[in-house]
Amino acid sequence: MIPYGRQDIRQEDVDAVVEVLRSDFLTQGPVVPRFEQAVAGHVRARHAVAVNSATSALHIACLALDLGEGDWLWTTPITFVASANCGLYCGAKVDFVDIDPKTYNLCPEALAVKLKKAKEEGRLPKVLVAVHLCGQPCEMAAIHELSQRYGFRIIEDASHAIGGQYRGKPIGNGSYSDITVFSFHPVKIVTTGEGGMAVTNDDELAERMSLLRSHGITRDPECMTHEPDGPWYYQQVDLGFNYRMTEMQAALGVSQIERLDAYVARRNELAERYDRLLADLQVITPWQHPDNYSGRHLYVVRLQVDAIAPSHRAVFQSLREQGIGVNLHYIPVHLQPWYRQMGFRSGDFPEAERYYAEAISLPLFPLMTEGQQDAVVSALEEALVG
Structure with a gap:
């Protein structure tokens, strides 16, 4: 995994x-x-x-x-x-x-x-x-x-x-x-x-x-x-x-x-490599503002759900089954039961809910190898086919 x-x-x-x-x-x-x-x-x-x-x-x-x-x-x-x-x-x-x-x-x-x-x-x-x-x-x-x-x-x-x-x-x-x-x-x-x-x-x-x-x-x-x-x-x-x-x-x-700057630099290197490797897949890669420098804690892709056969859930499950420890950051807070009881409902924040329906966090950490990253991309490509 x-x-x-x-x-x-x-x-x-x-x-x-x-x-x-x-x-x-x-x-x-x-x-x-x-x-x-x-x-x-x-x-x-x-x-x-x-x-x-x-x-x-x-x-x-x-x-x-x-x-x-x-x-x-x-x-x-x-x-x-x-x-x-x-x-x-x-x-x-x-x-x-x-x-x-x-x-x-x-x-x-x-x-x-x-x-x-x-x-x-x-x-x-x-x-x-x-x-x-x-x-x-x-x-x-x-x-x-x-x-x-x-x-x-x-x-x-x-x-x-x-x-x-x-x-x-x-x-x-x-x-x-x-x-x-x-x-x-x-x-x-x-x-x-x-x-x-x-x-x-x-x-x-x-x-x-x-x-x-x-x-x-x-x-x-x-x-x-x-x-x-x-x-x-x-x-x-x-x-x-x-x-x-x-x-x-x-x-x-x-x-x-003492290693903070090196960690962030490596995260950015890996994220930019993801951008290149995923360019031809049916996903939206994370946009970055050119005037800023991200800590790159997470690398989130959004599935082009209207252009692929498998569902969001099916792609996620396929990646997990292939040994890729993907996650989803985050379930919109207003949809949690504790907040629903306060009166929040589905449809209150449509952009957040649209994001939730498409997002998957891919592995990203400083010790990640390019071989591991290639395996993630290969697994995602297979999952998108279904």
Whole structure:
């Protein structure tokens, strides 16, 4: 089986983790700050807050932006459920904006139309989560301009996108958003096992997220409501969570981040080779904006379903039967049972649903060989024939 994604663990990664295991700190030691500094430096952000998952990062990002009961969070339907669930965790209501059929990201034109109507109805969003699907950045300049006009805050869900660039600047630099979130799950571009990070240029947001990831507890006298009783003293000043990243995870991240640029470059090489190999097949290959640089977390093709005999499901099953570990990213969130019970229905976001009916994620990972890639293409060609 050729998996759709696979981590690259080398001896230097193992050594870094073992060094921590033999140290005095397995949690709340010096390695997590070192990892935070490495990521912040790479993406040119002032602050980075490491947590145990990107979902946790999304949650504390929403809380730091004061999202709460009665507020609205908007995001794209084509994403993992966490991009929407983070709003529900805060007691907010969730809605979606349909995708651009070319990029598969949240469509700025659809957003503009929906915002105009929402202003008339008095239901503007407080937070928009812009998801960089597959690693390709959203059109952030247009989204940011709309945020200035309508007064919402922006979280970039860059779980797929670390190492990429938007208009020549690293994704996560904060030019067009309040907070950017990264994921370090094993199938992502670099891994800490499980893990995530929120980066920002705002001092207050960084301080709030740091507090929220660790029970809302502080030992800083300046943050306390009254004088400490002694050097042992701490105070809970907010309702926080245990979202901390361990030292072992951070050690793996520090080691992995050194190869980030090489990983992204290799992903782009393989993706461009896919483009060439698939040019004559009845699939639509992913369009890339010429001014941007994608992290290329996923390589998604869309089947030309009207031009082939087999169904979408039959092609998918054929690939799996041939040992190709394809996947589908993602089932539209509004079609999940949890969201259907909120009133969402089939037909609400037609571009997202059309994408879902055609999309298949092909294997793509830095250690993938050209021979494996040739096998994927050959299997797809056979599957399309039926």
